[in-house]
Amino acid sequence: MTSTVPTAITRTAEGSALQAVLLDMDGTLVDTEGFWWDAEREAFAALGHVLDEAWRDVVVGGPMTRSAAFLIEATGADITVAELTVLLNDHFEARISRGVPxxxxxxxxxAELAAHRIPTALVSASHRRIIDKIVASLGPEHFALTVAGDEVARTKPYPDPYLIAARGLGAEPSRCAVVEDTATGVAAAEAAGCRVVAVPSVAPIEAVDNRVVVGSLEEIDLAFLRTLVTRVN
Structure with missing residues (x-):
């Protein structure tokens, strides 16, 4: 996936308060948060452990290394974080190979963002091998760049991925609209100074300050995203 932005795309942001749209992937664009939990359960079942459903809210939306470390400590499984990360990606990739809802x-x-030539990036804590497969289903033409969790020094909940995406699109973070589904992702986008709309997928997210919470992507269109920026600028 390209990490550069064509000049023609960047120019479309000029003259508009909204300069770019940054989108999370799992649970936001694709209904795969459950796939990750299933992958985690399968991996630990093979190791002789059963995961507690209460742990699901702990691991959702965060970097894979954090989730893996938590589950290893919680279960006492005899496996390293690096080994478990490979297993989880393998299980998840097997699931998305059968289709990405x-x-x-x-x-x-x-389609609307593409039709209006709005610079758009995919910003995910998932690894590159997973992102590229899902983007192939979504349509790579929809994204000027993608940011993967294993390609940044600090992924969500740190602001780095969103700062990198904004910079790559030639946009100011405060003039970027972000769509996220987890508290971890929202924290990252807000720390970057972006304007956030949350669409909770697994756990509830509180509507506070400049954060807007909606029930579904069906409530979001380009006009809505533009109001996120104009509301505070």
Whole structure:
């Protein structure tokens, strides 16, 4: 996936308060948060452990290394974080190879952003091998760049991925609209100074300050995303 932005795309942001749209992947564009939990359960079942459902909210939306470390400590499994990370990616990749379900409203939103030539990036804590497969299903033409969790020194909840995406699109973070589904992702986007709309997928997210919370992507369109920026600028 390209990490550079064509000049023609960048120019479309000029004259508009909204300069770019940055989108999370799992649980936001694709209905795969459950796939990750299933992958984790399968991996630990093979190691002789059963995961507690209460742990699901702990591991959702965060970097894989954090989730892996938590589950290893919680279960006492005899495996390293690096080994478990490979296993989880293998299990998850096997699941998405059978199809990637889109979240309601995702295809329409991506088509609208593309039709209006809005610079758009995919920003995910998932690894590159996973992102590239899912982007192939979503349509690589919808994204000027993608940011993978294993390609940044600090992934979500740190602001780095969103700062990198904004810079790559030639946009100011405060003029970027972000769509996220987890508290971890929201924290990262807000720390970067972006304007955030949350669409909770697994755990609830509180609507506070400049954060907007909606029930589904079907409530979000380009006009809505523009109000996120104009509301605070």
């Amino acid at each position: 889109l979240m309601p409203g995702a295809a329409r939103l991506l």
